[in-house]
Amino acid sequence: MKRIALLSLIAASFTVAQAESFTDTARVRSVEPQYERISTPRKECTREVVTETRHIEERRSYGGAVVGGLAGAVIGNQVGKGHGREAATALGAVVGAMTGDRIDNRDRGGYYEEVPREIQRCRTVEDWESRVTGYRVTYDYRGQQYTALMPDNPGKTLRVRVSVDPIE
Secondary structure (H helix, E strand, O other): OOHHHHHHHHHHHHHOOOOOEEEEEEEEEEEEEEEEEEEEEEEEEEEEEEEEEEEEEOOOOOOOHHHHHHHHHHHHHHOOHHHHHHHHHHHHHHHHHHHHHHHHOOOOOEEEEEEEEEEEEEEEEEEEEEEEEEEEEEEEEOOOOEEEEOOOOOOOEEEEEEEEOOOO
16 A cells, blocks of 8 residues: 555655646737848949050161161271281171161150050948848737847737646
8 A cells, every 4th residue: 555655645746746847828018120231242343444555666777787787798898908907898798787777766656545444343342231130029928028139020919838847
């Protein structure tokens, strides 16, 4: 008999320790959306025309070198005798060609030209936006005020789970 009483007492304690829960309705007092600022980088490009200065060299003239070489060869041929005359002719042709080329091309430095060119410049721009991440809901249940973060706006009422557990 004592065994049965003991088993009944143990079974009753398990029943009390595992209380049932139920759902009820609470009145919503306020709902505040909770925001998060999010940055989305994007690339922004523009095109613009820039002007470059280029140096254009004029074509060299070879007429002065030819005329100077011939004139130098004629003058060199007038100097010296024998093999010395041949050397003087060759030297006169070289010196005359160099002198004639310098005289003919001394003012040919070229010119500068402005050339337009299109370039693209890009930079990263941050686009900021605010997104709702949830709602801070304040509600009343049986005279007590509670606050919870919820993913959606519950409306005017909120279903709550009520659980009663004994204090041991």
